Amino acid sequence: MSYPSERLSEEVAFLSYYLHWPRDQVMALSHAERQHWVAEVSRLHERLNEASSRGR
Amino acid sequence: MTESAEHPFLLPHGYRDAEGTLHREGRMRMSTAFDEIAPLKDPRVQSNPAYLLIILLSRVITHLGTLEFINPKVMEGLPSGDLLYLQDVYRRLNETGHTRLRVACPHCEQQFEVETSPVGES
Secondary structure, rough: OOOHHHHHHHHHHHHHHOOOOOOOHHOOOOOHHHHHHHHHHHHHHHHHHHHHHHHH | OOOOOOEEEEEEEEEEEEOOOOEEEEEOOOOEHHHHHHHHHOOHHHHHHOOHHHHHHHHHEEEEEOOOOOOOOHHHHHHHHHHHHHHHHHHHHHHHHHHHHHEEOOOOOOEEEEOOOOOOEE
């Protein structure tokens, strides 16, 4: 029933790396909210990638 | 994005304390990365991975009847049917943000949600 721990570490590292939020704050997010911010950052990446590939 | 911080549940059997009082109505909050990672360092989980369920539930259950404290000892004293029920509530709450079940009418096939915790009934 628990969240896969590898996936959990990946998500915490991902948000900490890109948003620079303190570890305790990221660790205290609910699974749903953490997933929401992971998706938002990924969406930003996609947009930036599309923009840079159009600029080439 | 979450509907509320805590969600009510009603245990099928309940926890009977040392005085014989039965505790069935409770509340569970959504779990966090810390809830999942912290128990992994617990020696009881390291020697028996199944104990993770006991620790996890004791962290996320915020109220149970009139009990002052919820701890692993309380979880150990629950009938296994209640543990299975709580496992299901935990899974649904953390996957969907609520504990309702999405079902379909067998006649008209219309989909709707039903509450699985009839709090207030006995």
